[in-house]
Amino acid sequence: MKFKLFLIGLVSATILNAGDYVIKSSKNSVNTTISKIEKIVKAKGMSIFGIINHRANAKKIGSDMQEAKLIIFGNPKLGTRMMQRDIRVGIDLPIRILVYKDFDGKTKIEYLKPKVLQERFDLAGCVVIPKMTKALDMITTKAGS
Numbered sequence: 001m002k003f004k005l006f007l008i009g010l011v012s013a014t015i016l017n018a019g020d021y022v023i024k025s026s027k028n029s030v031n032t033t034i035s036k037i038e039k040i041v042k043a044k045g046m047s048i049f050g051i052i053n054h055r056a057n058a059k060k061i062g063s064d065m066q067e068a069k070l071i072i073f074g075n076p077k078l079g080t081r082m083m084q085r086d087i088r089v090g091i092d093l094p095i096r097i098l099v100y101k102d103f104d105g106k107t108k109i110e111y112l113k114p115k116v117l118q119e120r121f122d123l124a125g126c127v128v129i130p131k132m133t134k135a136l137d138m139i140t141t142k143a144g145s
Contacts, residue, residue: 020112020113020116021110021111021112021113022110022111022113022136022137022140023108023109023110024108024109024110024140024141024144025106025107025108025109025144026099026107026108026109026143026144027107027144028107028143028144029107030067030068030069030099030100030101031069033107033109033143034051034069034071034099034143036142036143037071037073037097037099037139037140037143038051038071040139040142041071041073041139044075044139046073046074046075047073047074047075047076047094048071048072048073049072049074049094050072051069051070051071051072052069052070052072053068053069054068054069054070055067055068055069066100066101066102066103067100067101068098068099068100068101069098069099069100070096070097070098070099071096071097071099072094072095072096073094073095073097074093074094074095078128078131079093081126081128082117082121082123082126085121085122085123085126086121086122086123088120088121089117089120089121089123092112092117092120095111095132095136096111096112097110097136097139097140098110098111109140109143109144111136111140113133114129114136115129115133117129
């Protein structure tokens with residue numbers, strides 16, 4: 001019963017927040033997509049702060065799950081400008097992109113829409129938001145092709 005309630009809550013939260021995220025399909029594997037994101041990000045002069053392999057971590061505890069990797073990156077110049085306006089945006093920075101296999105075996109790319117940061121925090125009129133939106137769209141489109 002508790003598990004059913006948990007699942008209902010999880011699904012409800014996912015549905016309510018579904019509009020906060022961009023989800024794209026990738027023609028590539030999870031590893032290839034992550035590698036492409038990494039190359040694009042580095043070529044643009046941004047910093048890679050880490051890559052978390054969720055599936056590998058699950059295997060460490062004797063469990064299994066779909067393939068999923070989270071890449072964490074950013075441009076400290078832009079992130080600092082945002083945090084100077086509202087330090088709380090640091091909870092969502094640096095940028096994170098999740099690349100995973102869905103239940104149908106298709107590779108997906110998912111990230112939080114930058115406009116959500118503008119809505120959550122005191123970032124109205126922040127010139128960084130449109131730049132971030134354009135950059136994330138370009139990075140994920142190229143990585144998925």
